[in-house]
Amino acid sequence: MIHFVGAGPGAPDLITLRGAELLKTADVVVYAGSLVNPALLKLCPAGCEIHNSAEMTLEQVLSVMETAEQEGKTTVRLHTGDPCLYGAIREQMDALDAMGILYDDTPGVSSFCGAAAAAQAEYTLPEVSQSVVITRMAGRTAVPERESIAAWASHGASMAVFLSAGMLEGLQTELLKGTYTSNTPAALVYKATWPEEKVVRCTVGTLAESGRTHQISKTALVLVGDFLEPTYQRSKLYDPSFTTGFREASQ
Numbered sequence: 001m002i003h004f005v006g007a008g009p010g011a012p013d014l015i016t017l018r019g020a021e022l023l024k025t026a027d028v029v030v031y032a033g034s035l036v037n038p039a040l041l042k043l044c045p046a047g048c049e050i051h052n053s054a055e056m057t058l059e060q061v062l063s064v065m066e067t068a069e070q071e072g073k074t075t076v077r078l079h080t081g082d083p084c085l086y087g088a089i090r091e092q093m094d095a096l097d098a099m100g101i102l103y104d105d106t107p108g109v110s111s112f113c114g115a116a117a118a119a120q121a122e123y124t125l126p127e128v129s130q131s132v133v134i135t136r137m138a139g140r141t142a143v144p145e146r147e148s149i150a151a152w153a154s155h156g157a158s159m160a161v162f163l164s165a166g167m168l169e170g171l172q173t174e175l176l177k178g179t180y181t182s183n184t185p186a187a188l189v190y191k192a193t194w195p196e197e198k199v200v201r202c203t204v205g206t207l208a209e210s211g212r213t214h215q216i217s218k219t220a221l222v223l224v225g226d227f228l229e230p231t232y233q234r235s236k237l238y239d240p241s242f243t244t245g246f247r248e249a250s251q
């Protein structure tokens with residue numbers, strides 16, 4: 001059996017209890033070495049076989065899984081954050097289906113949640129934005145044209161931009177093609193929840209300059225939107241004059 005597991009954004013105690021239990025009983029672990037905190041590997045039992053997928057191809061990863069399966073072993077495939085975002089899990093799952101190997105998936109805390117925690121922010125504020133766009137700049141991996149940053153920026157919603165800290169100049173230009181202005185609040189969140197975490201608050205107009213000043217060009221999320229510095233309405237859910245399924249209005 002193969003267990004895909006979300007490692008969380010970095011701090012080792014942000015893996016789920018289920019994910020930690022699976023690591024404690026793994027015979028083989030294949031972890032995404034570029035971003036998964038290696039401290040998590042201390043949970044693995046003695047003698048556990050450990051592979052760093054940053055140095056492997058998909059074929060090599062699948063071969064490790066297949067061999068483990070033939071030997072009746074349990075494998076954990078440890079992905080950063082939650083495996084469902086930029087995790088390249090679908091191609092692994094399809095190949096495992098073709099080989100008749102069973103698998104399951106344990107979610108994790110995505111880095112866009114870790115980044116919001118670091119910035120003490122809420123993406124969904126009444127009257128400011130009720131939507132979060134999770135996206136990336138096109139780089140060596142293409143992005144469908146209809147999902148360009150400029151297209152998303154036209155909504156003016158909250159945005160969490162992955163995999164783009166090395167392209168801040170271009171990102172800034174694309175963002176300004178939407179409804180954002182150069183004064184729209186932005187933040188660069190570097191290594192959220194790791195000891196070296198950094199939150200650099202800036203604006204869309206100073207994004208690239210802030211990246212240069214603070215030498216942030218990878219392992220960071222770019223957050224954009226008025227949610228970072230908002231004037232907002234308080235929530236109806238906790239408003240005394242609002243009746244909910246659990247509470248009668250008191251005023």
Ligand code: SAH
Pocket residue numbers: 009010035079080081082083084085086087109110111112114115161162163164165189190191192193194218219220221
């Ligand atoms: N599945 C992961 C994303 C993997 S893509 C998740 O759910 O978070 C890798 C990108 O995620 C990085 O380029 C960076 O943009 C972002 N990232 C991952 N961990 C991060 C962290 N701790 N802090 C900030 N950004 C992070």
